[in-house]
Amino acid sequence: MDETNVEDQYAIKVGSRLRSVRKQKKLSLQAVEMASGQEFKASVLGAYERGERSISVPRLQRLAQLYSVPVDQLLPQDSAFDGGSAEFLNGIGISDKVIDHVITIDDYESREGSPRRFRWEPEVKVTIDLSKLQQVRGPERDLLKRYLDMIQVQRQDFNGRMITIRYDDLRIIGALLEMNVREMTERLEELGLRLVG
Missing domain, CATH: 1.10.260.40 (lambda repressor-like DNA-binding domains)
Structure with missing residues (x-):
């Protein structure tokens, strides 16, 4: 050529x-x-x-x-890396289908007299209104903006109006803000960032 x-x-x-x-x-x-x-x-x-x-x-x-x-x-992505993650997942016997449930170390139930056992959590997804994020004040906004910008780049999703994040994203953001997933979800609602429906 x-x-x-x-x-x-x-x-x-x-x-x-x-x-x-x-x-x-x-x-x-x-x-x-x-x-x-x-x-x-x-x-x-x-x-x-x-x-x-x-x-x-x-x-x-x-x-x-x-x-x-x-x-x-x-700019176009380097085609030398196209399909690399799919090949990796197939190589270890995992498909790239959506995972319906996740399990984490902090998700366990403990009953008196019974050993701790993990419980399966359905994948929680929360949609965040990005236009309202600009109106939030304080360190929460800066942290959320940086994290959500990173997700947008990874997904190549720049519609700029809303973004849906997963349970693991909520867990990470919550950990950074010293909250669990439930508290983080409630905090997003308090800030007027969570879109419902």
Whole structure:
């Protein structure tokens, strides 16, 4: 493959990522043009997304700021690592299907006269309103924001309105704030961050 063809293929992959993130943000090309003060004309952004033009690094950085995502999320992922986790899980006999139940060391029941035994917890999921997170004050907000930003990057999910976190995420956040899962869930409700329904 010659160098020009490689560059063209890379521009197409970058364009695909640009389009994917813009659509997750539910923005039209025209909305991006308006939000950027016409720095990113709809026609030029469309050309970037189709891979017809290559975007410069400074413009890519400004677009990442506009979308409120890390700049590396606008770049294609290294295909050398695609499928690595699935191969690992298959190699140890675990599928990548959703786990229905989790068990943890701190989830046990103790009865008088009987040994401690673990109980299975159905996977708890909590949906957090990210737009309300900006209104929360104090160290809780900073910790939640950093942790939820990390989850968004891992999931490639930048819709920016809400995020659903799992039991283990609640447990980790709770531990950092010296709370158990129930207390953490209640605290999210008190802060007005938990979406129900």
